Amino acid sequence: MKKNNLKAWLYLLPAIAFLGVFMVYPLFDVVIYAFEEGYNSASQSFFGVGGYNFSYVLHDPYFLQAVKNTLILVIITVPVSTGLALLISLGLNSIKPLKELYQTVFFLPYVTNTLAVGLVFMILFKKTAYSEGLVNLLINAFGGKSVDFIDGPYWAKMLVMCIYTVWIVMPFKVLILTGSLASVNQDYYNAAKIDGTSKLRTFTRITLPMISPMLFYLIITGFIGAFKAYSDAVALFGVDLNAAGMNTIVGYVYDMLYGNSGGYPSYASAAALILFAIVFTITVVNLRTRKRLQF
Numbered sequence: 001m002k003k004n005n006l007k008a009w010l011y012l013l014p015a016i017a018f019l020g021v022f023m024v025y026p027l028f029d030v031v032i033y034a035f036e037e038g039y040n041s042a043s044q045s046f047f048g049v050g051g052y053n054f055s056y057v058l059h060d061p062y063f064l065q066a067v068k069n070t071l072i073l074v075i076i077t078v079p080v081s082t083g084l085a086l087l088i089s090l091g092l093n094s095i096k097p098l099k100e101l102y103q104t105v106f107f108l109p110y111v112t113n114t115l116a117v118g119l120v121f122m123i124l125f126k127k128t129a130y131s132e133g134l135v136n137l138l139i140n141a142f143g144g145k146s147v148d149f150i151d152g153p154y155w156a157k158m159l160v161m162c163i164y165t166v167w168i169v170m171p172f173k174v175l176i177l178t179g180s181l182a183s184v185n186q187d188y189y190n191a192a193k194i195d196g197t198s199k200l201r202t203f204t205r206i207t208l209p210m211i212s213p214m215l216f217y218l219i220i221t222g223f224i225g226a227f228k229a230y231s232d233a234v235a236l237f238g239v240d241l242n243a244a245g246m247n248t249i250v251g252y253v254y255d256m257l258y259g260n261s262g263g264y265p266s267y268a269s270a271a272a273l274i275l276f277a278i279v280f281t282i283t284v285v286n287l288r289t290r291k292r293l294q295f
Contacts, residue, residue: 033269053270062242063271066252069233072158073248074226077165082218084166085173090203092174093181103178110171117168118235125149125160150236157237157246165232169225173218180211216290220283227279230254249275 033039037048057063092102109117124134127148136146149156184207192202208215230250233241241247242255249271256268 030269030272033265034273036266039264039266053266054274057267057270057274060267062247062255063249063252065242065245066247066249069158069161069246070227070229070248073161073165073229074223076162077169078219078222078226080162081166081170082173082215082222085170085177085218086215088170088174089177089181090207092178103175106174107171109167110175114168114231115235118164118232121160121164121167121236122150127152151244154245157244160236161233161246164236165226165229168232169222173222176214176218177211180214181207184210212290216286220286223282223286224279227275227282 034053035049035051037050037052088106092099092106095102125136126133127136127146127150132140132146133149135149140146147153147156149160188206188210189202192206197205228250229248233246233248233251237244237246239259241251247255253268253271253275256264256271
């Protein structure tokens with residue numbers, strides 16, 4: 001038994017070493033940076049230890065704007081993408097001919113480069129001197145006025161950001177939920193048909209409870225993914241997200257490290273820990289909600 005345990009630990013050793021070097025050590029490093037006040041990356045020196053970095057970040061208008069953008073993105077895109085994915089999955093599950101083809105078509109946006117999708121969205125929404133954009137042409141066709149969705153008002157830019165994010169994340173959710181629906185035992189549905197159960201009751205009493213673990217998994221990972229959004233905003237509004245007013249928390253961390261105002265790892269670390277605290281809290285709340293609902 002001891003030899004087997006030793007062999008198992010030897011097999012795990014490369015993975016443990018990899019995680020230690022690239023995950024555990026950087027995490028401790030971030031915590032240390034976050035509490036070092038006045039850290040100078042050039043001289044590798046600081047003048048004190050305390051919570052000033054957190055105070056600075058929490059009072060920074062750029063960070064507060066990033067938090068606002070991220071929260072709006074999370075609140076809108078996670079339930080919308082999950083709900084749409086569930087509806088599409090139910091539709092795909094009921095289709096018999098060419099079912100695999102339709103599943104592949106819906107999954108294609110997930111394997112497409114996000115920057116390429118961002119360029120397509122810019123063509124659809126961006127208003128230029130030569131073109132109003134396809135979306136504006138449709139708005140004009142119905143008697144509406146053109147809107148600059150990329151460089152215009154905040155609500156327009158946030159709308160495009162939310163649509164883009166939903167488009168990017170929904171295919172993966174469709175794939176997972178389609179697989180979950182296919183794994184539900186058909187005997188339950190056959191029994192419901194014999195009893196004359198309505199489709200709505202069948203969905204709430206059979207389908208939803210059976211796929212609820214995967215549904216909550218998608219919700220939790222959706223929250224985490226939305227809070228880590230950055231490439232989506234860059235694909236639509238470029239690298240200067242502060243100027244566009246569309247920065248995210250991860251974008252703020254990147255700017256503090258490498259952006260035009262970069263070179264402040266202490267502020268970046270403090271912002272990263274704040275993001276970790278937010279994501280951890282929401283994950284715990286979701287898990288507790290899952291236990292209380294007990295589908």
